[in-house]
Amino acid sequence: MALSLAVFVQIIVAVLLVIGLMVGNAVVMVYVERKACGFIQRRPGPFEVGPRGLLQAVCDSMKLLGKQIFVPGNIDWPLHFLAPVVAFLPVLLLYLPIPFGPYLTSLQVDDGILLILAFAGLGAVSNILAGWSSNNKYGLLGAARAVAQSVAYEIPMIMALLAVIFMTGTMNLTTLVEGQGGWPWQWNIVRQPLACFIYVVCLVAETNRAPFDLPEAESELTAGFHTEYSGMGFALFFLSEYANMLLVSFVCAVFFLGGWRGPFLDGFWWTFAKAYAIMFFIVWIRWTFPRVRFDQLLNLNWKWLLPLSILNLWLTAVVVKLAN
Amino acid sequence: MTVLDNLAADWKKCGACVVSRHDFRKDGLTLSAVTPTKALKAAAEALLRAGYALLDVSVMEVREGFLATYHFDSFAEAGRTALRTLVPFEAPELPSLSGLFQGAEWHERECSDFFGVRFFGNPNPVPLLLPDDFDGPPPLRKDPAALAPLSALGLFGVPEILDPAWAELIGPGGRPKGDRA
Amino acid sequence: MSGLGFINPFGVRELPGTTTGDFYTANFAQKAQPGRVILNLGPQHPSTHGVLRILAEMEGEYVWRAEPVLGYLHRMHERMAEVKTPQQFLPNMGRVDYLHPLAWNWAYVGAVEKLAGLEPPERAQWLRTLSCELNRISSHLLWWGAFVMDLGGVTPILYAFEEREKINDILQIITGSRLTMSYFRLGGVCADADDRFLALTREFVPYLRERLKMYRGLVTDNVILRRRLEGVGPIDVDMCRRYGATGPVLRAAGSPNDLRRDVPYGTYPQHDFWPATGFPDDCFGRYLVRLAEIESSLDIVEQAVRGLPPGPIMVDKPPKANFKMPAGETYFAVEGARGQVGVHLVSDGGKNPYRVKLRAPGFSNLSLFAEAAQGTLLADAVAILGSLDLVIPEIDR
Amino acid sequence: MLRAIIDNLKGLYSLLVGLSITGRFLLSPQRTVHYPRQVVAPESLASFRGPLELVPSADDPAKTRCISCQMCVRACPDNCLKVVKGEGGKAPAVWVYDFSLCCLCAACVEACPASALRFSHKVYLTALTRDELKLDLLADLKARAAKAAGGADARPPAQPPAGLEPQARL
DSSP, rough: OOOHHHHHHHHHHHHHHHHHHHHHHHHHHHHHHHHHHHHHSSSSSOOSSGGGGHHHHHHHHHHHHHSSOOOOOOOOOOHHHHHHHHHHHHHHHHHTOOOOOOOOOSSSTTTTTHHHHHTTTHHHHHHHHHHTTOOOOOHHHHHHHHHHHHHHHHHHHHHHHHHHHHHOOOHHHHHHHHSSSSGGEEEEEHHHHHHHHHHHHHHHHTOOOSSOOGOOHHHHHHGGGTTOOOOOHHHOOOOHHHHHHHHHHHHHHHHHTTTTTOOOSSSHHHHHHHHHHHHHHHHHHHSSSSOOOHHHHHIIIIIIIIHHHHHHHHHHHHHHHHHO | EEEEHHHHHHHHTOOOSSSEOHHHHSSSSSSEEEEGGHHHHHHHHHHHHHTEEEEEEEEEEEEEEEEEEEEEEESOOOEEEEEEEEEEEOOOEEOOOOOTTTHHHHHHHHHHHHHHOETTOOSSOSSSSSSOOOOSSSSOOOGGOOOOOGGGOOOEEEEEEOHHHOOOOOOOTTSSOOOOO | OOSSSOOOTTOOOOTTTTOOSSSHHHHHTOOOOOTOOOEEOOOTTTTTTHHHTEEEETTTEEEEEEEEEEOOOOOOOOHHHHHHHHHHHHHHHHHSSSSSHHHHHHHHHHHHHHHHHHOOOOHHHHHHHHHHHHHHHHHHHHHHHHHHHHHHHHHHHHHHHHHHHHHHHHHHHSSSSSSOOOOOTTTTEESSOHHHHHHHHHHHHHHHHHHHHHHIIOOOOOOHHHHHHHSOOOOOOOHHHHHHHTHHHHHHHHOOOOOOSOOOOGGGGGGOOOOOOOOOOSSSEEEEEHHHHHHHHHHHHHHHHHHHSSSSSSSOOOOOOOOOSSSSSEEEEESSSSSEEEEEEOOOSSSSEEEEEEEHHHHHHHHTHHHHHTEEEEEHHHHHHHHHHOOOHHHHO | OOOHHHHHHHHHHHHHHHHHHHHHHHSSOOOOOOOTTTTTGGGGGGTTOOSSSEEBBBSTTTTTTOOOOHHHHHOOOSOOOEEEEEEEOEEEEEEEEEEEOOOOOOHHHHHHHOOEEEOOOOOOOSSSGGGGEEHHHHHHHHHHHHHHHSSSSSOSSOOOOOTTOOOOOO
């Protein structure tokens, strides 16, 4: 695809929309997460600001915007301020190939998933920069954990997605969705349950969410790599965490849950509904389970998920070969 | 109670000055001994061998000096015992038991904080509960006028006095007047 | 890099001309091996429950040496005991350990009663047992929640607080307060149990038994929790003996030591219960011991409500303001939620005690942390710290 | 190997059990009592120890039973009471109680030979400065008597903000 003016304008518009989506998503997810956690813990969650506390997230973001940026002495200035930006920016790019609806794709590329997987790795870089530049031992430990975790979990994640790609023979996300039907039994999750399971586990680990939130393990490392960030720096990490969550949920919806296809009335709402269902599941497990230990996290990956995903890939390959 | 008899015998061998039997229901102790400071470690070692644990170290200021009381308890059977030793105000130095009972380290540091006594052999003799820059007198030191003599405190149950010097310190009958029991 | 032998392998730069950390860090760093990081956990750290500070010498994620630094909550209760009459000092006992204040109430009151030869009436004894056990349950419940929170599970503590609130409501009826209770008096207790108290207690026992099943499903059987705890931080009886550790830590190590059984006080000889033993000596064992103790305390509460005799709650002639203890010495210990709570009381016959030494179980239990945490991962050290059930005000006194 | 697989499957099941428990709580009602909108039931506060108050004498609700004997002052571990005997008779002229120092230990209540002291059940007492917590109990007694004379309940267990129903608890 030539980069014509039309495509350029399309990308600009898309980026703006994606920024809007990210910010909107963060506001919604803060509210949903706090309410869900409140209800699980049998308390009301935010309820003072606005009707049923709906404006709480808006208030919080205003507060974060207005806060003084407080930095410890002797930090690595350029890196310290680069880190939140590095966390935030690639996410913009990652949304481009996602097919939200039949015609609602920012950038039609044939190997969209490659683009996503390639740039998703940048998230770990921002964590390292943040932890390293903060002149804080907790931050450093958190950064070290973030690297090991993200490197490890990317492999089975890719393997799991690769199994689906083997099966469908395409890396184009739109084609992937079109290959699945509207009803749940026509989705890829039925044909690739193991891949879906592996992907969901990796998704939680990749986004550093509990029970795999080791880089920011509160009871061990206070806040891990972002211990020393306040105000907007912290807000950007926060924003990118939710944006990343949404992104991997979209990928999961597209790959395994039939994307925009639904039993009736296909459209982007199905993508969103499925993605947010996964988001809610992530929130739910966060408020249910204790955290795993770091070596257990890596063991789970290298000893179980990786062999399983290879096995799954191999089986898929054999089945695909035989079927052809 | 053969364990206690053995213990009493061990303590006597170590050179205890006084070995007292107590009424547990009243004193919360079964057996206690006063040892010279030098023999404290040997006496504690007998307790370690007999399976006792160190509960706490409690220093007390009396007219004669600092009286350190080490409380021990056995996990196997009931029967708290105590070892005491008296050090003069001029040389408040006690041997550390932290080589035998590692838990003693903290108790000793606490006593150093509160009374200014020193425990030689303590592996980490820095303030424990008080700040490192605390510059008052040790907070549990009493006014010299308010100090009670050893004989007035009724510490010795039914004593068996082995060191005649202690007969005077303990006073007549072991238990002071005004005791209801 | 500073002149304190503190070498930082990651190259995190220190401000030129400043030393690293305060007196304690410097003291700790003297023995540190080059190439290791000294990490300050606390005094404001999410898993130190208040103001405990742990200095840890780390190599990567491994803790090679740890040293707790105490005293951030030190209030010198022992001095206050020397300048107040026993009755005046009683409210302090609720503040030493705010999670199990009634055990401390009992320890001090019991010591004074022993010395003065007071024998509280039967009903007061039963009420003491009843309230102390309810309080023990609430202490263990809070520990349960806080421990799971140390392991990263935030929700259970809120569930534990539901039950705790119920216990607080029940105990408030007789003690008048919800946290720093001061219920025991020399020669009895200060308020009698009314019908509402008894009815609520009766209701509470089956309710909590039902909830404990939920705890099991949510936390105890959870595979993540089990793998975090099983085999982590073994503490055996010998180690307990060397450090003087008591209570659930010792019982998990395998010794059935429980003062309620071994040196019966109050009405415990009349109750049918047995100290919880037979668990592994690791963090998971300590976890199970405390849950088992909640159940055995529930049994005691049930029996106490059933067997509560009528009668007075105070001795005939309660000690007045001019009460003087006879000269003498005594040591009275009770089984608190964390271990042996001991009071060593010496009186010279005056109005105020001559010397009071408070033996806090958490103090001895924490002292073994340095040894138990040696060579563990940071996450395991946090788990071990949590499994010791620390209440910092009690340790610092 | 097989054992480890079975263990892991069991572990996965235990995670599902956990999810079902929190899922159930997610849908069940909340336990929070929103303070300004709801308050706890008055009977839960029946024995709550709030700041001290004086017990009115049997014949006159504005008069105290206090005989200024200073027993409470002596019993108090925190020195938070100040009682000054009035001119002529035993009735006190000044009765100041510093709630900011009080530890609610009941030593004064138990020491009082005239049973002139008791704990109030004021849970909602707030103050902006320490001085506001120095309570004049004689004035408080008079105020309560005046209120009682006005027909209101002489001793409400707790005063919920107006217009709000107390929510039953326990």
